[in-house]
Amino acid sequence: MSVNNSPDDGKLISSGKNALVFSEGLKALHQEIMFLQMELVRGENLVMPQYFLLKYIGMHGPQHLSTMAGFLKVSNPTVTGLTDTLESQGWVRRQPDPNDRRGTLIMLTEKSNELFSRMEKYQMKLMDRMLEGADESKLNELGQILSGLAMKVRKVVMENTERKGKDIL
Numbered sequence: 282m283s284v285n286n287s288p289d290d291g292k293l294i295s296s297g298k299n300a301l302v303f304s305e306g307l308k309a310l311h312q313e314i315m316f317l318q319m320e321l322v323r324g325e326n327l328v329m330p331q332y333f334l335l336k337y338i339g340m341h342g343p344q345h346l347s348t349m350a351g352f353l354k355v356s357n358p359t360v361t362g363l364t365d366t367l368e369s370q371g372w373v374r375r376q377p378d379p380n381d382r383r384g385t386l387i388m389l390t391e392k393s394n395e396l397f398s399r400m401e402k403y404q405m406k407l408m409d410r411m412l413e414g415a416d417e418s419k420l421n422e423l424g425q426i427l428s429g430l431a432m433k434v435r436k437v438v439m440e441n442t443e444r445k446g447k448d449i450l
Contacts (some may be wrong), residue, residue: 343386
């Protein structure tokens, strides 16, 4: 498979039938996982932007509102509204920033941590059921491939963040 992803051509070109089949399969899997997350989140009376904020804080620790606005690419007042709702429902709490007396950090509550734990358990049960009887060596190889792809995606996202919103590729 050859890949050309130079920033100036504006597109990702992969050659090969296997690359296309893999790409389509990965997109379908991603879509199904997103639908699953949406269903789990709806059951908690959350909307996806609220869930994304919770997940971001869960991954990166306590955050300033402005950082989360940058992550979601929305205005500070929009994130303030999302955060106010999350706080009133007990998902997050505000805490003074110990390094900046003017700043406030948004932190997860135990309720959020319990949600992530329940979601993780549910997803693990689902994966066990889906992968029952699968060849262990193929699963190991696929796991390594997916981990490598995840690292590459992360690298592209970080590069995009450093370029302050310019084209990703």
